[in-house]
Amino acid sequence: MGTTQLESVPEPKYWHLKTVLSEALDSEFSVGEILPNERDLAARFGVARATLRQALEQLELEGRLQRRRGVGTTVAPPRVGVAVGSEQDVWPGAAGDAWQPTDCTVAVPPTSVADILGTVHGEQAHTVRRSRVTHGQPVAAELLYIPASSVPDLSAIDAPSGAARARAVLRELQRLELEGQHRAVELGSARADDAKELDRLPGAPVLVVTTRFFAEGRTAAVSVATYRADTCRLTFGDSGGVEIHHDPERRAS
Amino acid sequence: MGTTQLESVPEPKYWHLKTVLSEALDSEFSVGEILPNERDLAARFGVARATLRQALEQLELEGRLQRRRGVGTTVAPPRVGVAVGSEQDVWPGAAGDAWQPTDCTVAVPPTSVADILGTVHGEQAHTVRRSRVTHGQPVAAELLYIPASSVPDLSAIDAPSGAARARAVLRELQRLELEGQHRAVELGSARADDAKELDRLPGAPVLVVTTRFFAEGRTAAVSVATYRADTCRLTFGDSGGVEIHHDPERRAS
DNA sequence: TAGTGGTCTAGACCACTAA
DNA sequence: TAGTGGTCTAGACCACTAC
Structure with a gap:
């Protein structure tokens, strides 16, 4: 200098x-x-x-x-690594996944989701809300859209809504054989409801992960998960058996 | 009320x-x-x-x-889907990948990369610059860090720098057997050099994809790729054999 | 050169949190 | 209630592009 x-x-x-x-x-x-x-x-x-x-x-x-x-x-502390792509394909709600179902309603999915789902615009779908918490902090909010055709035997379920019904719907979904899944990640801004759940202001930057679940040769369900972009690092894929430890250190002096 | x-x-x-x-x-x-x-x-x-x-x-x-x-x-047109995670693990530079090597130098990687690489801070590594173009638009800029230990037989390569050397280094890297890879995605802002290459202003939002390549029981290379967050949707994973066609439509009237 | 978006200022008031 | 970040204003000038 x-x-x-x-x-x-x-x-x-x-x-x-x-x-x-x-x-x-x-x-x-x-x-x-x-x-x-x-x-x-x-x-x-x-x-x-x-x-x-x-x-x-x-x-x-x-x-x-x-x-x-x-x-x-x-x-801020260093971003937390959040595992998104597991090594094997699994249905949402499978044992040991990181999500907590909170509600389930019947609603018309947004047209962008209906397009992926292949359903007619305006057709209703089971809509499961789930949230994901890591280290005591909310990191993601998810909406899972399941067309009625993917869960045909829902008559035995009596809970009209709420977490109990959500779990029941997911259980029903798992009767199908999962053939594959496909994910996309893009930048978005939090809608008011997601922002509230993520403890952020509306419009906060989020990473939107859209997952298609394939079964019976078609898209059987679609998940739209929004992760806090400020605190999360999404991790994918296999580690080849090598142990991974992301540097916990960033400071110098 | x-x-x-x-x-x-x-x-x-x-x-x-x-x-x-x-x-x-x-x-x-x-x-x-x-x-x-x-x-x-x-x-x-x-x-x-x-x-x-x-x-x-x-x-x-x-x-x-x-x-x-x-x-x-x-x-803006709808975001382009950019495939990031291929079904099988491949080394960078393998046949048919979407990247164009532009340069190769020897440089000290940033400490965050050195931590992942497991090298000593301040130790140099081969640094390959690559860029990715889709539909005529630049979508991503990458820096690939390869420690000298991963490419031992580099003496036969005469080009001191430039695209030719970059290709040679990648060819050398492919002699190792790739055992696995691991990816992370997070939000960042474009550094001045990346911004220029992506045709954006410095600070523009980017999706940073960090990939670790495993070989011989350790991290053999690390790639840091920055994708334009405004124009890209990163896609991952297998599609279970079902054909994927993202909705090309968004307009109403 | 005219017109565009990008940067910057010096204020004002509001919504929220914690003491 | 005092202090914080969030929103908003009405200007000004600059950097860049295209004509």
Whole structure:
């Protein structure tokens, strides 16, 4: 250092700010620590609060910070690895899966889901709500759409809704032989209901995992799961028998 | 309670705006069409430009819009499905893979990669740059880190750098027997170099896919690929022999 | 050069949390 | 109630693109 940098392409202030803050997080803060409030930070760096917020938003997107209204901004722990693709294909609700069924209703799936499901638009489907919790924190909310044709023998189930019915529907689904599954991951923003369940504000960035379950030569069910993008790292696939331990360390000093 | 509940939780303006715009996109615009400019749109909806921009940012994040400085805002086509997890494990550079090697240098990997690789911090590794193009558009940029121990017989290769050397290094890597691989997906923001290659601004949201390749009982290589989050839907896994055709349709009228 | 989106400012008020 | 982050405004200027 010593000489001033000439900035042939001037970097935006918020970008430079993000870099500075990121380095400060590495060297001067530890996980869980509370940062100064936004007005103070902005003053300290000599920028408007909106500019400072632009930098904080990026850092939050990258999982480095956690901001809570009325509380403050804290240094986030490293993202948790969440297993999504298991080695063998299994139906939702199979023994030992990470999901907790909370409700089951009959509803018309969104057209995008109906397209994948291959059902007629406007046709109802069993809709199971499930949530996933890791280390005491909610990480994902799921809607599972099951057309009536996939669970023909539902007359024996008396619970009209709720977790009990959800479990019963899943049990019924498992009578089919699962032939395969297919997943897609994309970026989205949390709808109001999912946001509430994930303890975030509406519009928060989420990773949307859409899973198609194949049985009897067709799509027997579709799951749309939204994971908190700030706290989650989705993990897939086999490890070839080699043990995996993601680095628990990130700090330097 | 007999009275109607009028906004017990008032919706933010930008959120409502986003909903209105989203519906307008479905019904009144077609893919590629140019929207009115931000100043006009803001005036039309009676909000400040910053508020309007907040709504547009969300829609862009969801892949509904595409904004280009100096040009305008256009309606984005549906996201392209990009296959990431193939059914069988293969080494990078195997026949028929979707990547184009562009360069190969020797560099010190970032500490986060070194941790996964199990190498000493500061130790150099062969670093192969590759890019992935779909439908004429760049969708991903990758850095592949290969420790020297994974490619012992590199003396016969004369090209000091460039695409030729990259191909040679990959060819050498394929002499090892691949025992498995493991992937993780998380949200990130594009570094300056990746952003340039992806034709986006720095900080643009990307899906970061980290792949560990296992051979000889250890991690033989690590790939960090960044996919454009606005245009890509990452697809994984087997389809159970059932043909997959994602809905090409989204518009109504 | 005209028009676009990108950055930045200096305020204001609101919703939420915890003491 | 005091303090936090979230929303919103009405400007200004800059960087880039295409004509």
